[in-house]
Amino acid sequence: MTADSAPHWSRPAAGREPAAAALLxxxxxxxxxxxxxxxxxxxSGKSRLLAWLIGHGTRPGTVGERRIHGFVPLPGQTATTATWMLGQQLSIAAxxxxxxxxxxxxxxxxxxxxLPDLHGAEQPASLVELALDMAQLEHVRVLVEVRAGTEWEQALTAGLCARMDLDEPQWTDETRRASWEAAHPDVRAGLAERDPEPEEPFDLxxxxxxxxxxxxxxxxxYERSEESHGGxxxxxxxxxxxxxxxxxxxxRALVLLAALGDAGDPRLPALLDSAAQDASWTVVWHRVRGDVTPPWPGPARSLTAGTGPLAGQLVxxxxxxxxxxxxxxxxxxxxRLPLPVPGARATAEHGxxxxxxxxxxxxxxTQSAAESAKPKGITALLDDGPSAREQLLTAVQQYTRRRQExxxxxxxxxxxxxxGDEAGTVHVVTxxxxxxxxxxxxxxxxxxxATALPVSAEGDTVVLLYTGGADGTVRAWAPHTDPMPEPVAARDCAVTAVAVGTADAGLVLAIAWADxxxxxxxxxxxxxxxxxxxSQAHALAFTAEGDLVVGTDEALVRMRVCPRTPR
Structure with missing residues (x-):
């Protein structure tokens, strides 16, 4: 969209045209x-000025240089809650x-x-630190509103910044302010701070x-509390x-159940499971950071369901x-496999x-995670060459060495x-x-x-692939034909994991996104x-029963989709 066709910007209130022009x-x-x-x-009108900028800067069609991508009114907020709000707006799992x-x-x-009203935050010091750290990134701009004379203002303006004090006369057109106040006689009466609405009580x-x-x-x-509250x-x-x-x-009860550690009050899982009866999933089991019975297996960066000798197991x-x-x-x-693979990205199990x-x-x-069936007797004597799996892996190694990507x-x-490679190409090697x-x-x-989809009563199958990309799309491809022209799914953030399997509902696909x-x-x-x-899911896998296993840096959770009607 060009500047000429972008949405029209109204004038700011109370004669703040000079301040608005400086911000733009x-x-x-x-x-x-x-x-x-x-x-x-x-x-002094700080909040009203930022509300004008944010209101226009977040509208669809706003030109890029005036776009506001995320904002958090900070009264009562902590650095953690502000991070969560920004993450939701910026499609970031933070x-x-x-x-x-x-x-x-x-x-x-x-x-x-x-970041409006930093002086009213629950944790102003940590939010000052966050604002300063974000502003150090070359492609990030941070606009903070803070009351003059506070230690938070001094901390923010101690280094390089663009500072605007609305008490200074150059930021107001007095003629326009007088005209605006005459046209809005009731506005000034509403500028006084009002007491917040009383909160409903709750028990932590x-x-x-x-x-x-x-x-x-x-x-x-919970951030204020120093107690565990049963986990x-x-x-x-x-x-x-x-x-x-x-x-x-x-x-909400379902999510909290999936994040609950085993060191807490043993009554909590049943209470949360009951509270989650109408949720869209059932938690079959969950293992979170710190669990000991059985132990949490660590951050899950890749995940696959076993077959053959590894059937009924997860890698x-x-x-x-x-x-x-x-x-x-x-x-x-x-x-456990004997040798770790630093920088591991993906795992495949070969059956x-x-x-x-x-x-x-x-x-x-490639390592062995279980003993495979080996030829015996005369068969072993006659067939002393590499196995079919060894031939395949050799072909894969030779093929990847020839590729530039x-x-x-x-x-x-x-x-x-x-x-899959860094250029967006998928390769099927046999x-x-x-x-x-x-x-x-x-x-x-x-x-x-990938899955081998049955296509006949005789057991014939067709390979069906689903791929995710940094471009925010998931695509389907059967290697015997062309890829589907339209993506199966598309969003404005990268895909982090995909899994495909079969369940009572037929073919099922799971997608994890970067947000x-x-x-x-x-x-x-x-x-x-x-x-x-x-948090961001890095790994997904379907069990043989059709349940979905989700792996994050904090938890490994096996889940089952519930029918449309409540359980």
Missing amino acids: SWLGDPRAPGLAVVTGAEG RSPGDLLAALAADGRRTVIA DDPVSVCAADPWSVTTA LRAAWLRSGASLTREQPAAE VTDHQGTVRVLDAENAGSTG DGTVSVLDEHGVLH AVTALTAVGDGVVL VGAEPRTATVHRGRVTAVA GLVEHRALDDDRLSTFHPG
């Missing part, structure tokens, strides 16, 4: 400091200010954030109470980025590249007890291996045939999933169920 100039000047501070005495800063640093797009020890209460108030109360405090703060979303109390790779094998029924440990792990450099590392995604299906390839994404392939959303799609009837674990 700051937004449009690439050489201006990353931090702007609007200050002044109480009642549990902490550090997560938010890391995500902003990794995304080079221009981002403008407004009662899961039903906190799930029904205002989630932002509950978060602030509820840790679970709430672990998943609060999800709990503060608008949702029924039953869905989980953590942030350090340690590959564990878990019982899918209860997440109890059944083994004969071998597991391949893709590292950050695009190199495959680094491999970024991996899965296995039947007698083939599926690779023994004795030319690899099939198709470019399906703009930019890096972030995830691939923390997990989708479960029944492809035969277009049913959609969603789950927000409270």
Whole structure:
């Protein structure tokens, strides 16, 4: 949209045209400091000026240099709650200010954030630190409103910034202010601060109470408290980025149950399960950071369901590249691969007890996780060459070495291996045939999933692939034909994981997005169920029974989609 066709901007109130022009100039000047501070005495009109800028800057069609991408009114907020609010607006799964800063640093797009009323925050000092850290990023602009004469104003303006004190006369057109006040005689009477609305009481020890209460108030109360509240405090703060979303109390209870550690009050799981009776999912089991019975397996960076000798088990790779094998029924440990793979990105299980792990450099590392059936007797004597699996993995290694683009995604299906690369191309490698390839994404392939779909009573199958990309799309492809022209799903954030399987509903697809959303799609009837674990899901897998296992840096959860009617 051009500047001529962009939405019209009204004049600011109370003769603040000079101040408004200066703020727009700051937004449009690439050489201006990353931090702007609007200050002044109480009642000077700071909030009204920022409300004018935010109201226009967040409208659809606003030109890029005037766009406000995120804003948080700070009265009563902490650095944590402000982070969660910004994460929801910016499509970032951020549990902490550090997560938010890391995500902003990794995304080079221009981002403008407004923080009104910092002096009224619950934790002004930590919010000053967050604002200053964000403003240090070259592509991020931060606009803060703070009352003059406070220590927070002094901290914000101690370094390089664009400072505007609305008590100074140059920021007001007195003629326009007199005209505006004459036309709005009742406005000044409404400028006095009003007492906040009284909050409904809630009990931090009662899961039903906190799930029904205002989630932002509950978060602030848990942050103030130094008690564990039976484990509820840790679970709430672990998943609060999800709990503060608008949702029924039953869905909030489900999220809180999935985040509850085993060191808490043993009565809580039953209470939360009862409160979640009308939710869209059932939690089959969950393992969170700190659990000991069975132990939490660590941050899940990739995940696959076992077949063959590994049937009924899950292969989980953590942030350090340690590959564990878990019982899918209860997440109890059944083994571990001897050699870790630092920088692991994806894991594939080949159906004969071998597991391949893709590292950050695009190199495959293959180890045995279970004993496979080996030829015996005369068969072993006659067949002393490499197995079919060994031939396949050799073909994959030779193929990847010939490619210029680094491999970024991996899965296995039947007698083939599926690779995705940084150029958006997917490759299906089998023994004795030319690899099939198709470019399906703009930019890096972030995830691939595959299934062998039965097409006849004789057992014939067709390979069906689903791929996710950094371009925010999920696409379907059967390698014997062309990819589907339209994406299966598309959103304004990257895909972090995909999984495909079969259930009572037929073919099911799971998608994890970079903003923390997990989708479960029944492809035969277009049913959609969603789950927000409270942090980014890096790994997904379907069990043989059709349950979905979701892996994050904080938890591993096995879930079952409920029917449309309440349980």
